[in-house]
Amino acid sequence: MIELAPSILSADFARLGEQVNRAAEGGGTVIHVDVMDGHFVPNITLGPQLVRSLRKATKLPLDCHLMIEDPDLYIPAFADAGADWMSVHYEACRHLDRTLNLVKNHGLQVGVVINPATPVGMLSEVLDIVDYVLVMSVNPGYGGQKFIPNSLRKVRELAQMREQRGLDFAIEIDGGVGMENIADVARAGVDWVVAGSSVFHAPDPAQAVREMQRAAEEALSVKV
Ligand code: DX5
Ligand code: ZN
Numbered sequence: 001m002i003e004l005a006p007s008i009l010s011a012d013f014a015r016l017g018e019q020v021n022r023a024a025e026g027g028g029t030v031i032h033v034d035v036m037d038g039h040f041v042p043n044i045t046l047g048p049q050l051v052r053s054l055r056k057a058t059k060l061p062l063d064c065h066l067m068i069e070d071p072d073l074y075i076p077a078f079a080d081a082g083a084d085w086m087s088v089h090y091e092a093c094r095h096l097d098r099t100l101n102l103v104k105n106h107g108l109q110v111g112v113v114i115n116p117a118t119p120v121g122m123l124s125e126v127l128d129i130v131d132y133v134l135v136m137s138v139n140p141g142y143g144g145q146k147f148i149p150n151s152l153r154k155v156r157e158l159a160q161m162r163e164q165r166g167l168d169f170a171i172e173i174d175g176g177v178g179m180e181n182i183a184d185v186a187r188a189g190v191d192w193v194v195a196g197s198s199v200f201h202a203p204d205p206a207q208a209v210r211e212m213q214r215a216a217e218e219a220l221s222v223k224v
Contacts, residue, residue, distance in 0.1 A: 001191075001217075002190065002192070002193055002213070002217070002220070003029045003030060003191065003192045003193070004027060004028050004192075004195060004199075004209050004212055005029070005031065005032040005063055005172070005192050005193065005194045005195070006020070006028040006031060006032065006194075006195060006196070006199045006200065006205065006209060007033075007034060007143065007174070007194050007195060007196035007199070007200075008020065008031060008032070008033060008034070008054075008196075008200070009032075009034040009045065009196045010143040010144065010196035010199070010200040010201055011200040011205075016050075016053075016054065016057065017053075017054075017057035017058070019205060020054065020057055020058050020060075022206045023199055023205045023206065024060055026199075026204075026205060026207060026209030026210045027210055028209045029060065029061075030060055030062075030063045030084075030085070031058060031061070031063065032065060032174070032196075033046070033051060033054065033062055033063060033064045033065065033083070034065050035064055035065065035067060035068055035074075035078070036067045036140075036141065037067065037068035039069045040067050040068050040069045040089065040091075040092050041067045041140050041141035042141050043142060047077075048077040048078050048080070048081035049081070051064065051078055051082055051083055052081040052082055054082070055081065061084035061085055062084050062085070063083075063084070063085040063086075063087070063111075063172075064078050064083040064085065064086045064087070065087050065134065065174065065194075066078070066086065066088050066089070066092075067092075067140045067141070068092065069092055071088045071089075071092060071099055072098070072102055075099070075102050075103055075106060076106065079106035079108055083108060084108060084109065085108060085110075085111060085132070086103045086106075086108045086109070086110060086111065087111030087112065087113045087172075088100070088110075088112065089112075089114075089115065089140075090112055090113065090114050090115075090118055090122055091114075091118060096112070096126060097125070097126060097129070100126060100130060101129070104129070109132065110129070110131055110132075111131060111132040111133065111172065112126055112130050112133055113134040113135075113140075113174075114133070114135060114136060114154075115136050116136055116137070116138070116139055116148045116150070116151065119154075120133075120135075120154050120157050120161065123158075124161075127161065127162070127167055128165070128167055130169050131169060131170065132169050132170040132171070132172050132191075132192070133158055133169055133170075133171055133172070134172040134173070134174055135151050135155055135158070135171065135172070135173050135174070136151070136174055136175055137174060137175040137176050137177065138174075138176045140174075140175075143196040143197045144196070144201070145175060145176055146176050147175065147176030147177060148175075148176070151173060151175075152184060152185065152188040155171055155173060155185075155188040155189055155190055156188050156189060159171060159188075159189040170191040170192055171189065171190050171191050171192070172191065172193070173185055173190045173192075173193055173194065174194035175194070177193050177194070177195050177198065178195070178197075178198035178212070179198065179211060179212060179215060182212050182215045182216050182219070183215055183218070183219035185216070186215075186216040186217075186219040186220050187220070193212070193216065195208075195212060198212065199212075
């Protein structure tokens with residue numbers, strides 16, 4: 001079973017509540033919230049205040065993807081604003097173990113993210129701490145970029161490590177996923193798919209989510 005996480009990065013921020021609810025009606029089960037600081041990534045997006053407003057607009061869990069330097073400084077504010085899940089980048093954390101535990105200690109589901117150029121092996125020592133691993137399938141910073149095919153190999157490798165070690169973290173993929181590649185993504189073994197422009201740039205976000213979900217399920221049923 002694959003869950004779809006619509007990413008609000010590509011939504012119309014002036015109509016955010018309405019757009020998020022449309023995506024939820026289509027079957028989105030978690031709202032992906034991209035936090036960018038203009039340092040770790042070359043773009044600036046949103047802060048805890050917006051998360052607080054979103055919290056009131058939807059009942060779905062909020063998956064905050066922190067693309068920021070010094071995440072320890074901001075984790076308490078995002079947790080307080082109503083984040084449910086929170087992921088931090090391997091590349092942004094000098095003391096990754098400490099940062100992951102900080103998120104956990106705030107009672108949130110914790111995820112670790114790797115950029116396209118980071119091998120999955122770098123996560124070996126934290127796989128037993130996290131609830132999910134987010135594999136970036138584009139370089140973080142913008143929506144609407146082209147999917148990097150090598151990411152699927154990384155997903156398969158992670159799924160293998162999970163099995164070998166008897167762990168149960170979920171695998172999430174983020175960037176460049178749409179109708180044209182959702183079947184391949186599903187077959188690689190991801191649990192959660194983040195989708196921004198393919199959902200919110202579609203004429204109807206609800207229908208876009210529905211179609212992607214159906215394509216993923218079909219791909220998995222063919223495999224068996
Ligand atoms: C990119 C963000 C993504 C972004 C994906 O840095 O982390 O969550 O919204 O957008 P699409 O689905 O358009 O590639
Ligand atoms: Zn993201």
